[in-house]
Each structure stands twice: as structure tokens, then as C-alpha cells.
Amino acid sequence: MKKIRPFFFLLLVSSLTLWGCGKKEQPTIGIAEQYGIAYAPLNIMKEKGILEKKLPGVTISWQQFGGPTAIRESMMNGEVDFGFMGIAPVLIGIDNGMEWKYATGISSNQVAIVTRSPDIKSLADFTKQDRIAILSPGCTQHVLLCMLADQQLGDPMALDSQLVSMSHPDALQALLSDTEVTAHVATPPYIQQEVEAGMSVIATGEEIMGMPFTFISGVAMTDFYEEHRDWYDAFIEALDESIDYINENMEECVQILAPVYGISEEALMEQMTYNGTIYSNRLEGIPQLSAAMEKMGLTKENPDFDTIIFDNVNKQKGDQP
Numbered sequence: 001m002k003k004i005r006p007f008f009f010l011l012l013v014s015s016l017t018l019w020g021c022g023k024k025e026q027p028t029i030g031i032a033e034q035y036g037i038a039y040a041p042l043n044i045m046k047e048k049g050i051l052e053k054k055l056p057g058v059t060i061s062w063q064q065f066g067g068p069t070a071i072r073e074s075m076m077n078g079e080v081d082f083g084f085m086g087i088a089p090v091l092i093g094i095d096n097g098m099e100w101k102y103a104t105g106i107s108s109n110q111v112a113i114v115t116r117s118p119d120i121k122s123l124a125d126f127t128k129q130d131r132i133a134i135l136s137p138g139c140t141q142h143v144l145l146c147m148l149a150d151q152q153l154g155d156p157m158a159l160d161s162q163l164v165s166m167s168h169p170d171a172l173q174a175l176l177s178d179t180e181v182t183a184h185v186a187t188p189p190y191i192q193q194e195v196e197a198g199m200s201v202i203a204t205g206e207e208i209m210g211m212p213f214t215f216i217s218g219v220a221m222t223d224f225y226e227e228h229r230d231w232y233d234a235f236i237e238a239l240d241e242s243i244d245y246i247n248e249n250m251e252e253c254v255q256i257l258a259p260v261y262g263i264s265e266e267a268l269m270e271q272m273t274y275n276g277t278i279y280s281n282r283l284e285g286i287p288q289l290s291a292a293m294e295k296m297g298l299t300k301e302n303p304d305f306d307t308i309i310f311d312n313v314n315k316q317k318g319d320q321p
Helices: 006-021 037-048 050-054 068-076 087-095 140-153 168-176 190-196 205-209 222-227 229-248 250-261 265-272 286-296
Strands: 028-033 059-064 082-086 100-108 112-115 131-134 163-165 181-186 200-204 216-221
Touching (some): 028 229, 037 050, 037 059, 037 229, 037 250, 037 265, 050 229, 082 140, 087 216, 100 229, 112 140, 140 181, 140 286, 168 181, 181 190, 200 205, 216 222, 250 265
Parallel strands (some): 131 181
Antiparallel strands (some): 112 181, 112 200
8 A cells, every 4th residue: 555645644634624623713802791771882882883894804792791700701711802890890800810901981870779678778777687789799889888888887898798699680670579688789770760669779889989980891801902902992992982972962872772771762861861870981980999999908909000901091180099
């Protein structure tokens, strides 16, 4: 039997390898969001195909999660390139070695601790049987609750044993269903729905922080920023365009998004213009929150703001504490 010459052997192996692998994978950029109108710019970007126009030939993978923990895991696994979440989980991730930075702000909106119990006027009124719904440990709502516990009870962790992790829609249903969940650290539109159902607000995020602050931010991994800077820049441009579009064409945006959210245009307009809701790429209040988190022991360090943002970030003048 004739020997297979080395050249033809390599050609055969290459052919089989190509045949086995099939077509080359389509380049993909993954984007992770959560629930609520705080993420409206992302929904406008998606519905109008703004990013697709800037990145032809790149598949846009949109994913929705119930909290920041799942987003962090997906980013670590390389499944998500841009993640959107509250500002506190980003700081906790950085403190634990996550190789990500703030890429942009997206919205500021009201956060409120809402209770269905008329007997609860402050955190001191909670009994051991009461449960408080938050998205997840370390989320911005949790940190704000810890700050209020520090202020009212002298211990930021005083209520940690009474917390339950729930998505906002599940927390709303738990309150309406008269379960052991008696309070929810909520955002619009859930604050509005809970108040309309006869519940009351104990405190707002702005009252706890003592200042307005960015609520939802976008992060990217540093290796994605370095290896795909053109994609990164295209996404930031698309997001800025989406934010501007909302602020300049609110009525049209409401018409586009009402079917997406499954509510009436009238209700959505009320929610998107609700007290404290601002769509902006600016990052505000992060150094102040970071200092509070270090003081309470939620993080080990309070990093310099300029070391945890990418160079495109818009920030409030004098934002350093």
C-alpha cells in the first residue's frame, strides 16, 4: 500500500477539520438588561435597530435577567459584553477582582422602600416575622437599605436576616398576595403600582443618599474594551443616540415601547416621566456611595473614581468626595 505523503495528509486533516467545524461563527455582541423603564434606552435601541446600523454583520444578542448576579456570571463566562445594573453591584464586583469598569450611565430614577403594613413607619417598626424583598444581596437597593439601617438602627446589617431575593414583578405580587413579604425596595413602575394599591413609602433613595444619583449604569469588561474598541465605541454612540431620542421624542418613544411593556401609552407616559426619572449617560453619586459602602464594610476599598471608568464616561463636575 502506498504511503500518504505528508503534504496530502495535512491537506486531508485540514479538509476534515473544516468540514467538522462548519461555517465560521458569526461575530456577536451580547447585551444584558433587567426589568423596568430604567432600561428604556436599550429598548429603543433594540426596537429601532440603532446598533445594527452601526455594526453591520455583527449579531446583537439581547438578554434579560432578574438581577445583577446572573449578569456578572454571564460576563465572566464571555456570554455578555455590556451589562446594565445598579451602581452598587459594579463596585462590589470591582472590589472582588472583576475586570470591568463603568462605561456609561443610562438612567436615574426614584428608589423607595415601600410597605403594605400601616404599622411600619420606619425600619425600627419591622418585626422578626417581616420580610423585605430586594433583587439580590449587594444590589443598589440592598446598599440603600443598609445605609438607612445604619442611620436608623445603628447597624447596617440589622435586617439582613429578613431579606428575600425577588425580581421586581415577583416582589409586587408577593406584596399584593399578603405573604410574609411586607416591604419591597422598589423602582418605577412598581413604586407607583404599590402606592396605588394603598401601600406607603418609608424612605426614598435620594433621602437616604442625601443627593440625586445615577441608578442604572452600564459596564464592560476591560478585555472587550481593549480588543473590540470599535464595537465598544459603536455601542456607546448607539446608546447616546437612544437616550437623546427619548429625551427629544418622548411621545413617539411611548408609542414604540407601550406594546413592548404590555401597558397603555397613557400609563407608560406617566411612568417614563415619573418623579425623578431621568435618562442620561452621566454618572453621578458613585464616589459618595462607594465611600459609604467601604464604611459599612460592604467593600474593602474605596477606589479612585477615575480608575474605575472608561475614558468616554461623562461624570458630574466635582463628583469626587
